[in-house]
Amino acid sequence: MGARRDYYEVLGVARDADGKTIKAAYRKLAMQFHPDRNPDNPEAEDKFKEAAEAYEVLSDDNKRAVYDRAGFDGLRSGGFSPGFQGDLGDIFSHFGDIFAEFFGGNAGFGGGRNRPMVGADLRYDLEISLEDALTGTARSVELTRSIACQPCAGTGAKNGQLTVCAVCGGRGQVVQGRGGFMIATTCRACAGRGQMAKEACPSCGGRGQVDEQKKLEVRVPPGVDTGVRLRLQGEGDGGQNGGPHGDLYVFVAVTPHEMFVRNGPDLHCELAVGFSMACTGGSALLPRLGGGEVEVKVPSGMQPGDLVRINGAGLPRLGGRGSGDMIVHLTVHVPKKLDDAQRKVIRELDELMPVTPEFSATGPDRRETQNKKRKSGGLFDRLRGALDGE
Numbered sequence: 001m002g003a004r005r006d007y008y009e010v011l012g013v014a015r016d017a018d019g020k021t022i023k024a025a026y027r028k029l030a031m032q033f034h035p036d037r038n039p040d041n042p043e044a045e046d047k048f049k050e051a052a053e054a055y056e057v058l059s060d061d062n063k064r065a066v067y068d069r070a071g072f073d074g075l076r077s078g079g080f081s082p083g084f085q086g087d088l089g090d091i092f093s094h095f096g097d098i099f100a101e102f103f104g105g106n107a108g109f110g111g112g113r114n115r116p117m118v119g120a121d122l123r124y125d126l127e128i129s130l131e132d133a134l135t136g137t138a139r140s141v142e143l144t145r146s147i148a149c150q151p152c153a154g155t156g157a158k159n160g161q162l163t164v165c166a167v168c169g170g171r172g173q174v175v176q177g178r179g180g181f182m183i184a185t186t187c188r189a190c191a192g193r194g195q196m197a198k199e200a201c202p203s204c205g206g207r208g209q210v211d212e213q214k215k216l217e218v219r220v221p222p223g224v225d226t227g228v229r230l231r232l233q234g235e236g237d238g239g240q241n242g243g244p245h246g247d248l249y250v251f252v253a254v255t256p257h258e259m260f261v262r263n264g265p266d267l268h269c270e271l272a273v274g275f276s277m278a279c280t281g282g283s284a285l286l287p288r289l290g291g292g293e294v295e296v297k298v299p300s301g302m303q304p305g306d307l308v309r310i311n312g313a314g315l316p317r318l319g320g321r322g323s324g325d326m327i328v329h330l331t332v333h334v335p336k337k338l339d340d341a342q343r344k345v346i347r348e349l350d351e352l353m354p355v356t357p358e359f360s361a362t363g364p365d366r367r368e369t370q371n372k373k374r375k376s377g378g379l380f381d382r383l384r385g386a387l388d389g390e
């Protein structure tokens, strides 16, 4: 670059110029000598670099003080190696925000596109049993997520060395004439970043991210239902440009149970009793979800479809107080086949307690419901249908 020029001279400002004046002077020079406006002009590129170097020192109070006192040598012995001689990309990455400010958002040097971005949220589907939903559970899950590549610090460039994108000249956009209009589109070569790797990072192949197998302990609270999403903050993909991780969402699905149909915190089941218990009443022991038994009292004279509610024998309310109920749907077991002795006793009963077939107009609603009942299978089918919004 030949002999060093004084930084104040480079920017054309007085030695006591304030920060605002220095910034404005640099802005003017950066636009004038910008490589986009001066393609294949090494002289302009040198001026562009010279101005960037001057601005870097004079915009920093500490460096400026050292320079004022001891000049270039002072800076060098202070550990600052002045100059962007090597690389335009250094300038853009260093002053990306300023350029974005100068040129307005992404229209500048892809400034906005190098900002840290939050990583993607991830989804994990977890299926648990109804018993697990009752007590809550902890599951170890393993997932693959993307994290920033360590050797290249997420840049995708070998040793983190970036250079200005040759295709868009660092703008992050390419402008094409189409039907008389000039249309700006995102540069594909650099994905709008304005920078490219000098050489692809061998660890990630230039992606900037690598896959990681992550094992996590997921705590599933009692009372969860199908459709509940559990959020694990910061366990998603790593962000671009050093941005924070996204979140992991665990989507819970509860496997249908063979004995109980769930409706919110309530558990429904069916109990078919014999004719004599339906008439005289009695009690039966039913298995309870999660173990043990629960006694169901059948009232005398019960009718098919009557409900017996056992308070608190359902599932805990998610995030709330107390538990749902167990709701037993009563029905009467009618034998399909009888032997001679049984048939004889039933006939005798009929003589003792004659029942004339009774017809009553119960209304279209009731009839419709009964037809529906006949068409579908058992209680489970009906309830599941209802829960599916049939």
Ligand SMILES: [Zn+2]
Pocket (backbone or CB within 6 Å): 165, 166, 167, 168, 169, 170, 171, 172, 173, 187, 188, 189, 190, 191, 192, 193, 194, 195
């Ligand atoms: Zn580009």
Ligand SMILES: [Zn+2]
Pocket (backbone or CB within 6 Å): 149, 150, 151, 152, 153, 154, 155, 156, 157, 201, 202, 203, 204, 205, 206, 207, 208, 209
């Ligand atoms: Zn890498």
